[in-house]
Amino acid sequence: MSEDIQTYSATAESGNVYERRSRWAKIKLAARKSPYTARFGITVILIYVLVALLAPLLAPYGEAQVFPAPYEPWSSTHFFGTDQIGRDIFSRMIYGARNTVGIAVATTLLSFLIGGSLGLAAAIDRRWIDQIFSRSVDVLMAIPSLIFALVLLSIFGSTVLNLIIIIAVLDATRVFRLTRSVAVNVVVMDYVEAAKLRGEGLGWVMRREILPNILPPLIAEFGLRFCFVFLTIAALSFLGVGIQPPTADWGSMVRENANLLQFAQYDLRAGLTPLLPAAAIALLTVAVNFVVDWFLHKTSGLRDEQ
């Protein structure tokens, strides 16, 4: 057959219809199509982050600054009144954002570092590494984590560092399970085999070949785990073994001012005071969940109804 009828050229082959967009353009496009719940969630999270970062500038008084009058009612000098030893509750709320959220983020990051790397290693080496890690995780998960955390904290003492490490390790079990289960689907791909054939080490295969491909579910899980960690810390603080005074923290603030609830019949606003930190916790949890829902929907590959 003659050559001249060949119309084929490799560069002209039609690939998928795909428009190149800058990262910024992609973000703008996603934002435009986002549901209002996600927009609400993102706005709330941004406000929390700003408050946490700018706490010393925003708070009218210091974190542990004590005023002579305890249980002061709401007023223009003390926006939400003062607590049992005369600290400004509004200021402590603002500092609380920094402490509670900051510790929760640090804990979640640590638990992902531990759970994620062990989960990846287990997915790649399906023999004894997988067995050892998976069975240890099963053991850890068999014990109710809040009680386990209480026991460990009373053994090692309630410092912030201990708190972070203990909750991170307990939470890492769930991260491990998720990472392992999504990574085993990627490990069987030819490109992972190609990397192994090339002679790449475990670290490269984990970081460069597998991790980028399992990131979407991990990011979603990060949001959810953050909520759980945040609630666990608040619960532990409420029980008195979490973040210790004088550090401002929403969980312990609920406990410290809890008896104000019974004054609600005399002054509604006094009764509201212990609910304020609780509401701050609830609002952030709801906001993060909204964002995670949207993100999961986006990455699930489901088409929006046209």
Added chain:
Amino acid sequence: MSNKAQKGDVLLDIKSLEIEGFSDEKWHEIIKGVDLTLRRGEVMGLIGESGAGKSTLGLAAMGYTQPGCRITGGSINFDGVNLAQMSDEQMRGYWGNRMTYVAQSAAASFNPAHRLIEQTTSSTIRFGIKEKAEAHKDAHVLYAALNLPDPTNIGDRYPHQVSGGQLQRVMTAMAMSPRPDLIIFDEPTTALDVTTQVEVLSSMRAIVEEFNTAAIYITHDLAVVAQMADVIKVLRYGEEVEEAATRQMLKSPKQDYTKSLWSVRALQKEEHTATDSIMSLRGIDAAYGTAKVLFDVDIDVPKGSTVAVVGESGSGKSTTARVITGLLPQSAGSVVFDGDALPERLADRTKEQKRRIQMIYQMADTAMNPRQTVRDIIGRPLEFYLGVRGKANTERVIELLEMIELNADFLERLPAELSGGQKQRICIARALAANPEFIICDEVTSALDQIVQEGILKLLLRLQSELGLTYMFITHDISTVKAIADQVVVMNEGRVVEQGSKTEVFQPPHPAYTELLLSSVPEMDPDWLTNLNAARNR
């Protein structure tokens, strides 16, 4: 069913149909004004490369559009009604009743929880065409007509209890059961081995003829369409290139594009004889766990030549490749590369040994990390094996891209932004980046359209002559073997059946298995299947 219908009446009449698909935030034209006329009892072959719109058109003939697609113009006239204007609710009276569909992957299309006969007859019973007992009896007749073993009992099995070829035939029986006016076959044999394909094609053709059903047969395999179709329509970029009766189309295609499709199979490599072997397998046995899959395999690969390993799925071709690469350590025997026995386990091999043997995979889609750009994919072996970094790395990547007939524009693209052929080219470049001497090509062209296949084969041949590469080419496609091989190894059930130069192996007399394999490869002759069946029945 309309009883008064005569063979030759127009059944389906599509006029200037336009379909758009939604992707990446925009509507794109998929079908750009195609006309199609199909008469009762006629089989039309739709051929074209992927993205030509053949599946979309096939589905549109049933009045169906995939999610994310919409019909924007034209009409689909089926036996007097315009399907383009009917709702899904109204269409449900037609689907599975007057028109049925045979999908590419039978295994993925059956419900694993129900017996085959229930699935074969469900729409027939639901539309009240036949009573249950009658429908089941009819299914047995259809199974027999489709040459399925034990037709009265095979329907009691579940989908996983029959082979892929049998399942494809059961699906044809399912499509036939309501005695539809129209069947759409969407690449029904693409996933099958050649020897199975012949049987499936014969029974499909026989049954379509017997019941005088109109059919649209979608495929990219010209030889297959030549056996099945009365009329062939060639599509490209959502437009019709040409349409003609099969014999006329095969003999004298008018358009350049069609001619180029036809010429693909003419590629033939001059046989190259070499003596000193670079790779020798000696008495290789291998097993997955306790299941032994390779038995005493001896293969010699002469330096600078191409050895094609052919066989059906499950014959041990790919396992042989896994032994060579060290992914599956052999249980007996040795792999000798360039005079030295290679360590069995990949982990025990040196970086240099790994560099000299590279592999190209069948599915370029899964062989490239979807999150890495072309620059990273090709650049990594350069950096890893040869320590080429930074600007020199980029320059070399561009050089490699030009070697595979692409250019620097592709540097920052992700695999999802490439066509099938381009992806496979990038995989070739990644293998070349390591400066290898021996490349294992595992079915590298089988997932590609024919024109693209030809381009890849030509590229591989050119690279071989320029760089003196040695290929081990694993394939089940005999025309690919003719195009690229010097030596041929025929494998069956984990053993080497025949081995020798291409001319030797293709020249009779053959061992029985080679004979079966060679004779099952469809040829571009509309009488091939008829003649073959006549010869085999004799």
